[in-house]
Amino acid sequence: MFLVTGATGQIGRRVVRLLRERDMPVRAFVRLNSRYGELEQRGAEVFIGDLREDKDIQKACQGVRYVISAHSSDGGSEEALHYRANVELIDQAKKNGVEHFVFISVLGAGRGYEDSATFKAKREVEKYLTSSDLNYTILRPAGLSSNLLPLAERFRDTGIYLIIGDSKNRTSIVSTDDLAQIAVDSTSVEGAKNQTLPVGGPHILKREDIPGIFSRIFNQDPIIINLPLLLFDGFRSGLGLVDSEAQRSFGTLRVLLANEFFCTSDEISRLESIYNLKMESLESFVQRYLAS
Numbered sequence: 001m002f003l004v005t006g007a008t009g010q011i012g013r014r015v016v017r018l019l020r021e022r023d024m025p026v027r028a029f030v031r032l033n034s035r036y037g038e039l040e041q042r043g044a045e046v047f048i049g050d051l052r053e054d055k056d057i058q059k060a061c062q063g064v065r066y067v068i069s070a071h072s073s074d075g076g077s078e079e080a081l082h083y084r085a086n087v088e089l090i091d092q093a094k095k096n097g098v099e100h101f102v103f104i105s106v107l108g109a110g111r112g113y114e115d116s117a118t119f120k121a122k123r124e125v126e127k128y129l130t131s132s133d134l135n136y137t138i139l140r141p142a143g144l145s146s147n148l149l150p151l152a153e154r155f156r157d158t159g160i161y162l163i164i165g166d167s168k169n170r171t172s173i174v175s176t177d178d179l180a181q182i183a184v185d186s187t188s189v190e191g192a193k194n195q196t197l198p199v200g201g202p203h204i205l206k207r208e209d210i211p212g213i214f215s216r217i218f219n220q221d222p223i224i225i226n227l228p229l230l231l232f233d234g235f236r237s238g239l240g241l242v243d244s245e246a247q248r249s250f251g252t253l254r255v256l257l258a259n260e261f262f263c264t265s266d267e268i269s270r271l272e273s274i275y276n277l278k279m280e281s282l283e284s285f286v287q288r289y290l291a292s
């Protein structure tokens, strides 16, 4: 039995689909108010709970052989979901003799970004998992291609593309479908055992390259609006005067806007060789989902 957390999310729902296509038994951890109809139709066992509750995690882990942790936080306390829920999942995985634990971390988790509770939590969970005696795979993805689908739709309708911060910053947007496949295969591929792997797409893109890609797909001239990071910082400082918690919660976005998140070509070659796949480009992903 596979336990998948974040089973209704961008990565999690693709993981569940793939496992069901392979006829594997899946327990999908969802909240009562989540949109989980599709998972049920695909034959997943739906477990209703809340990852903030240890007792729900304890129940969900019973009889489980593999765990794929792919949940995120929904804007509340990032520590509770990104740190504490994962530590409880790891403890329960050990207790239940789980054979392999896959953790979706984030590219840059090891860089010590103090402004982001999420990055800090990811790093601490990575440390906890690697010293847990469980078999594990830690995946550190760059930005997901599925995040860009709403931006591509807006571009298709208006030609507008907004960049905040340095438009030359580099990124290796990863196909969310490839990442889901890598997460699933990590439980069986020997080369993935006890590895921490950066995961990115095949190309290193500057942020300003993305509207160029959309432009080719939709045959539409781009209108790029590039706002300086200072504007974002000014907004955040202003927010801090009235709501310090909200100001803090923008820390992860600040880190994402201000830094580069890309994989080297050697890292991508290694990934492709471990998992025996060819990573999909952003252009191909957006074409598959949006080009008619």
Ligand SMILES: NC(=O)c1ccc[n+]([C@@H]2O[C@H](COP(=O)([O-])OP(=O)(O)OC[C@H]3O[C@@H](n4cnc5c(N)ncnc54)[C@H](OP(=O)(O)O)[C@@H]3O)[C@@H](O)[C@H]2O)c1
Pocket (backbone or CB within 6 Å): 005, 006, 007, 008, 009, 010, 011, 012, 029, 030, 031, 033, 034, 035, 049, 050, 051, 052, 070, 071, 072, 073, 074, 081, 104, 105, 106, 107, 140, 141, 142, 143, 144, 147
């Ligand atoms: N998005 C990216 O570009 C990116 C890049 C690198 C790494 N990652 C990491 O990848 C992981 C998955 O990201 P994603 O973008 O696929 O996530 P997502 O689409 O935002 O989905 C988040 C999932 O977590 C679930 N969740 C939130 N709070 C919960 C709670 N209290 N109890 C149970 N489930 C809860 C949500 O359930 P509901 O349906 O009920 O809301 C949803 O299924 C995250 O750990 C993220 O840090 C993401």
